[in-house]
Amino acid sequence: MPYAFSPDDVAFLVSAEGEKAIAACDGLTLTDASWLADVTAARRLVGDRYAAVLETVLLRRKATSKLDESDSWLMTSDALQQASASPVARSRAERLAGRDVHDVTCSIGADLAALARTAARCVGSDLDETRLAMARHNTAAAGVSPGLVRADALAPVTRDAVAVADPARRDSSGRRTWKPADFVPALDELATAYDGRDLVVKCAPGLDPSIVPWAREVEVVSLDGQVRESCLWSEGLATTRRRATVLRNGEAGSGGTQWTITDEEPDEAGVGEPGEWIVDPDGAVVRAGLVRHYGVRHGLWQLDERIAYLTGDAPPPGVRAFRVLEYGRYSEKELRSTLRRHDVGRVEILVRGLDVDPNTLRRRLKPSGSGEASVVLTRIGRRPTAFVCRAERVPA
Incomplete structure (x- = not known):
């Protein structure tokens, strides 16, 4: 259970004594395996305030990728x-x-x-x-x-x-x-x-x-x-x-x-045959219902009007897109054969519009080559389709 801080804890932690206590415990490992030893060490170093101090050190580490000033902030786990x-x-x-x-x-x-x-x-x-x-x-x-x-x-x-x-x-x-x-x-x-x-x-x-x-x-x-x-x-x-x-x-x-992109922009992206690239728009674009607007902005079109994948002959700058190597009707047998032909041993699987679990499918495909590829599985109309692609980061 996360530690329940009190106002008294905060008063201690912001004091000179509290800052020294935090610094004293900052070098502890604080993993599941080391926890009992860390608690023992913290009790010896800072006394009865050890729980508040350890929680503060741990939360600051967790906050590093989220908060700019995490190395000096105070917080609760829920907060x-x-x-x-x-x-x-x-x-x-x-x-x-x-x-x-x-x-x-x-x-x-x-x-x-x-x-x-x-x-x-x-x-x-x-x-x-x-x-x-x-x-x-x-x-x-x-x-x-x-x-x-x-x-x-x-x-x-x-x-x-x-x-x-x-x-x-x-x-x-x-x-x-x-x-x-x-x-x-x-x-x-x-x-x-x-x-x-x-x-x-x-x-x-x-x-x-x-x-x-x-x-x-x-x-x-x-x-x-x-x-x-x-x-x-x-x-x-x-x-x-x-x-x-x-x-x-x-x-x-x-x-x-x-x-940013908004619904004020045009949305006549259209639907057409696969181009040289598959683009999976950022999740914010998809959640906001702005896939077609994004397509128009970048000269892309949809593979299917009900599916969020876009396609085109040039991907937007700064995105990770998928250069199409080969595509056709999806079946596990055909996909396994295609991956073998391209010497693929490491495969990323993306799915929209089909009831396929990527992890389960990857185990069944048993890829064993020396190369890698990305597989995009989707539906075009009623046709399940598999795209074997090479993922590339497009320069901004």
């Missing part, structure tokens, strides 16, 4: 899981630059720190005293100083600021929940509490937009190829109905990249 990754938080904050903003569920401050850098004025609030204390420490570590107040998100303490909310998405048993009424606070209650005000709500990417009629824009956000969230924007903030935002951290020092 870290729900926190926005720093590039995602920055992207949202940029849309609210120059506005007065109130993060009404600020938790440990992941979004709040980004908002405070771009907002004219910024306030964060939360009911959890421990997380609020962590947010105070974390935003200071990030070099910003938003106002912080203990308050219920459903009882507004600001008047005209844009309200930003990130409702909890787990039920009392710890399972994820997708019913808006089960969010904490509930989505409908948030919309009522901030009726007439600009409202931004971070949600799970699988949320059905029809159950949040107040949201005029649904933005689906991905980071480094992984869909992270949907963001709901109220009427005063919306600029389109559907948007996909694709973020890339990039190589170290590159600053990363960002691009």
Whole structure:
């Protein structure tokens, strides 16, 4: 079970003594195999506060790929899981630059720190005293100083600021929940509490937009190829109905990249015969229902109007695409023969529109060659089709 931090724990951890205790335990291994030995060592090094210190060291390590300032932040396990990754938080904050903003569920401050850098004025609030204390420490570590107040998100303490909310998405048993009424606070209650005000709500990417009629824009956000969230924007903030935002951290020092596509762009991509390449659009594009729009932008067309794969003679820049080597009607026997002919021993399998489990199929194919390939399985009309391809990263 994750450690349950208290305000007293936070007070200790931010003190000079607490910083020394964290530093003393920072070199411990903290794996399942070493845990008992690590606990014994931590007890000897820092005494009764060992549990809070070990949890802090462990969570900072887990947060390295998610939060920019993870080596100095305080957090709980649940708060870290729900926190926005720093590039995602920055992207949202940029849309609210120059506005007065109130993060009404600020938790440990992941979004709040980004908002405070771009907002004219910024306030964060939360009911959890421990997380609020962590947010105070974390935003200071990030070099910003938003106002912080203990308050219920459903009882507004600001008047005209844009309200930003990130409702909890787990039920009392710890399972994820997708019913808006089960969010904490509930989505409908948030919309009522901030009726007439600009409202931004971070949600799970699988949320059905029809159950949040107040949201005029649904933005689906991905980071480094992984869909992270949907963001709901109220009427005063919306600029389109559907948007996909694709973020890339990039190589170290590159600053990363960002691009968006919306339903304002043309969508007459058409359906045609396979071209030289297969393109599997970013998950944000697929979840936002913008595959055809993406196809038009890049001169691609669909293999089948109901399938999200695109094809064409030149892939978009900066993507991983699949150069078609050979294709035909799919059967395991024919695919096995094709892989043998191309001397394939390592195979990646992508599937859309067919009831095929890639891992099970890979075991049955028993590829044994020296090369590698990507297999794209899909349906064109009623015809199951297999594409044997070479995956390539297209220069940006």
